[in-house]
Amino acid sequence: MKKSYRLQLADLHKQVPLKFGDIPTFLPDDWFLMKKSAEMMSCGHTLPAKCNGQDLILILQLKSDGSVKAEIAGQEIELFKYGIPNCIIYTYTSLPALFRSMNVIRPCLGYSIDKQSTLSSINSLILKETISTNGQVTHVLRSQKCLRSVSLTSISDSCIKCIKCASSLKRRHESECNKGNEEKENLDKTCSDHDVTLDSNDIKMKLKSLAPNLTENQIILIESQIKQSNLQNRKGMRWDKDVISISLSIYNRNPGVYRNMVQNGWLQLPSESLLSLYKNSVRQGPGVIHDMMQWMQTEASRQKVSREGYFGGIILDEMSIQEDLQIVNYKEGTMLYGLADSDLDVKRMKTLNSNKVYDSLANHVQQYVFNGLTGFRWPFANFPNCQADPSEIFVTTWKCIHALGEYGFSPIYCCMDGSANNRAFIKMHFTGDPISSKMVAPFYQNPTKQMIFIMDPCHLLKKIRNSVLSSGLLEGHQRLLCVNNKVIIWKMWIDAFNWDQLNSFPLHKKLTREHLYPNNASKMRNKLAFDCLNKEMYNMMLEYSKTLTQAAQDEFSGALQLLQHTAFLVDFFGDSRPIKNKEDTRLVALREAYDWFKSWEKERTGEKSAHRRENSLLTMETREDLDFLFHGFISLVDLCTENLKAEVVPSRINSDVIENIFCQERYLYHGANMNPSYNEYRTGINSIILGQTTTSRKSNVGGNEAAKPYTTPCLRQKNVNKKW
Numbered sequence: 116m117k118k119s120y121r122l123q124l125a126d127l128h129k130q131v132p133l134k135f136g137d138i139p140t141f142l143p144d145d146w147f148l149m150k151k152s153a154e155m156m157s158c159g160h161t162l163p164a165k166c167n168g169q170d171l172i173l174i175l176q177l178k179s180d181g182s183v184k185a186e187i188a189g190q191e192i193e194l195f196k197y198g199i200p201n202c203i204i205y206t207y208t209s210l211p212a213l214f215r216s217m218n219v220i221r222p223c224l225g226y227s228i229d230k231q232s233t234l235s236s237i238n239s240l241i242l243k244e245t246i247s248t249n250g251q252v253t254h255v256l257r258s259q260k261c262l263r264s265v266s267l268t269s270i271s272d273s274c275i276k277c278i279k280c281a282s283s284l285k286r287r288h289e290s291e292c293n294k295g296n297e298e299k300e301n302l303d304k305t306c307s308d309h310d311v312t313l314d315s316n317d318i319k320m321k322l323k324s325l326a327p328n329l330t331e332n333q334i335i336l337i338e339s340q341i342k343q344s345n346l347q348n349r350k351g352m353r354w355d356k357d358v359i360s361i362s363l364s365i366y367n368r369n370p371g372v373y374r375n376m377v378q379n380g381w382l383q384l385p386s387e388s389l390l391s392l393y394k395n396s397v398r399q400g401p402g403v404i405h406d407m408m409q410w411m412q413t414e415a416s417r418q419k420v421s422r423e424g425y426f427g428g429i430i431l432d433e434m435s436i437q438e439d440l441q442i443v444n445y446k447e448g449t450m451l452y453g454l455a456d457s458d459l460d461v462k463r464m465k466t467l468n469s470n471k472v473y474d475s476l477a478n479h480v481q482q483y484v485f486n487g488l489t490g491f492r493w494p495f496a497n498f499p500n501c502q503a504d505p506s507e508i509f510v511t512t513w514k515c516i517h518a519l520g521e522y523g524f525s526p527i528y529c530c531m532d533g534s535a536n537n538r539a540f541i542k543m544h545f546t547g548d549p550i551s552s553k554m555v556a557p558f559y560q561n562p563t564k565q566m567i568f569i570m571d572p573c574h575l576l577k578k579i580r581n582s583v584l585s586s587g588l589l590e591g592h593q594r595l596l597c598v599n600n601k602v603i604i605w606k607m608w609i610d611a612f613n614w615d616q617l618n619s620f621p622l623h624k625k626l627t628r629e630h631l632y633p634n635n636a637s638k639m640r641n642k643l644a645f646d647c648l649n650k651e652m653y654n655m656m657l658e659y660s661k662t663l664t665q666a667a668q669d670e671f672s673g674a675l676q677l678l679q680h681t682a683f684l685v686d687f688f689g690d691s692r693p694i695k696n697k698e699d700t701r702l703v704a705l706r707e708a709y710d711w712f713k714s715w716e717k718e719r720t721g722e723k724s725a726h727r728r729e730n731s732l733l734t735m736e737t738r739e740d741l742d743f744l745f746h747g748f749i750s751l752v753d754l755c756t757e758n759l760k761a762e763v764v765p766s767r768i769n770s771d772v773i774e775n776i777f778c779q780e781r782y783l784y785h786g787a788n789m790n791p792s793y794n795e796y797r798t799g800i801n802s803i804i805l806g807q808t809t810t811s812r813k814s815n816v817g818g819n820e821a822a823k824p825y826t827t828p829c830l831r832q833k834n835v836n837k838k839w
Contacts, residue, residue: 136153145160154179157176159173173186173222175214177205185217187222192220192264199216222264222265226277228254242256261277335357358384358385359385366390394805395798399497401497401499403515423759423761427525428485428528429526431483433479434482434780436792436793438453453499458498458514461507464507479502480497480796482497485524486772496515512529527565527759528567530569531570535736541554550742554746555750569743569768570741570744572768573644576685577638586603596733602673603674610659611659612630622651622655625646626646630647649686659671676711684708689765690764693764697752702752712738748765779807784799
């Protein structure tokens with residue numbers, strides 16, 4: 116019959132001694148060596164429970180003088196309470212008996228509570244932990260003075276310190292309940308379930324006293340975490356609008372990251388279903404939608420947009436989409452998305468022209484964005500179509516202009532790229548030459564108002580680059596640009612680049628082979644065109660020409676003249692400094708650049724061959740876009756500085772805001788999808804609005820705040836797809 120562990124320990128002094136260095140060879144299978152030296156060694160035993168996901172380790176320290184010490188989680192165990200001596204002689208029989216004696220030491224598992232318990236009385240002397248045993252997770256409270264082990268005669272899994280601490284909390288909780296305090300706590304499962312109501316002002320004052328440097332947004336976030344942690348039911352949480360907004364911004368950009376933050380317990384944030392409810396509160400679709408316009412109006416009012424901010428431009432551009440018809444079910448019915456839908460008037464017009472009623476799948480989408488003078492921007496309408504013709508653009512554009520006016524916004528200019536349909540659309544507003552009217556046309560239905568038409572400067576610079584790119588002496592070149600009898604060919608750019616690459620410190624650090632040999636996709640990138648026409652390119656070409664012979668330098672004079680004026684255009688239309696009056700020196704330089712391009716055109720009028728004349732100039736479309744841009748921009752400056760007493764920021768007068776939307780639709784919200792369907796396109800609009808700033812950063816006072824979710828009149832309102 117085996118002896119009890121007490122009898123075994125009584126014989127510890129009666130055996131032949133064992134060498135201290137040989138002890139590791141006698142460790143049981145469930146023990147492992149943690150540390151060893153000539154004077155001391157530590158052995159560990161993994162206990163069956165885990166604390167906060169970490170293993171609990173019983174550590175046994177053995178010293179060469181025979182002293183024994185045990186500890187759990189840094190707390191020393193009083194071995195004498197378990198009948199284990201603090202000093203023994205290491206023998207072949209005493210050592211195994213010592214390890215067997217350790218089995219009677221049980222770890223303190225704290226005092227178990229319900230997961231949803233709300234304990235306002237918890238202070239710095241109490242810890243809240245999770246204990247895992249046999250795969251079951253239990254939420255417990257533990258005293259800071261916890262003994263970490265249970266006495267030999269105890270029938271509980273908690274030490275005396277944790278039991279006393281839990282009893283004290285329970286009595287305090289019952290006392291508060293009897294007094295009718297609103298901040299009721301739930302420490303025991305038998306207590307009634309009540310949420311703790313915390314005073315926001317008290318929380319904010321306490322946080323500011325603890326950390327005076329916290330920002331207002333940080334205080335709001337911490338306050339939401341405190342309230343959420345004290346709620347029994349997560350559905351009872353009423354989230355602050357700022358927390359909803361930042362959560363939507365994170366979720367829209369990367370749902371996976373948002374999900375990990377919530378599931379791993381880093382932050383308590385609104386559920387994905389709640390975010391989807393806010394995100395889809397405005398149901399996007401073709402045309403001008405009433406709720407979308409109200410959202411735009413509410414956001415402008417919330418951000419306190421100035422009077423000048425309600426004046427601005429309407430930016431339009433077209434993006435190709437996938438031909439696809441999708442059926443979407445809603446509570447109130449079923450919708451089809453993917454058909455061309457540019458308003459009922461356009462459909463009637465096409466029916467009259469073709470003598471038949473038909474629908475076709477859309478392969479393009481026309482997007483409209485309001486771009487305020489102070490930087491406020493909003494994509495308020497879109498129309499799926501089959502590459503809109505000028506008449507279709509006319510109907511949809513003026514519909515959008517009138518809708519903006521109904522909601523308090525005043526579009527004063529219209530900016531677009533120089534496609535053939537867009538140029539034809541502009542000319543529809545003028546009986547003669549648009550330049551003679553300074554690109555100013557009366558409103559379609561209200562002649563007392565005026566609309567200014569401007570070409571996108573970014574597309575113009577790309578067209579200039581493309582004209583130079585096609586200029587050369589080889590068979591593949593369609594043009595041979597010539598100014599002042601000096602040719603301008605793309606090989607000059609290539610030669611200057613090759614020379615610059617031989618320098619230890621290149622003059623044009625951003626120039627790469629992609630700039631010089633662009634493919635079809637690269638030709639569409641604004642930055643690549645700007646880098647080939649800016650000041651850095653002009654300086655590099657100037658320095659390279661100095662290394663050539665006098666005859667070669669003369670040949671480079673035409674290219675240098677072109678770069679001198681394109682460099683100004685790049686700088687001017689990228690300048691975030693506002694124009695406050697017509698005497699601005701930049702306007703004088705703009706006039707000089709425009710006059711140089713016009714003098715180039717006049718110079719070639721003496722060419723007898725019309726074909727050679729056209730090939731020696733920029734394309735006709737590029738020259739026309741330059742005229743429209745210059746006269747339209749000057750008219751806009753005159754209107755703003757004289758009539759509106761407002762400023763004009765050159766860097767905002769372009770279609771970059773709409774190109775940015777297209778990039779997000781293609782790459783950010785639908786994966787790397789170069790050709791999304793219309794249903795995918797429309798569902799991404801809300802994410803774009805909530806994920807980006809509503810104020811353009813292209814100024815010295817650029818915004819950094821995204822839009823708030825649309826919450827009025829009601830999230831559950833029926834008929835949210837009401838059209839204008």
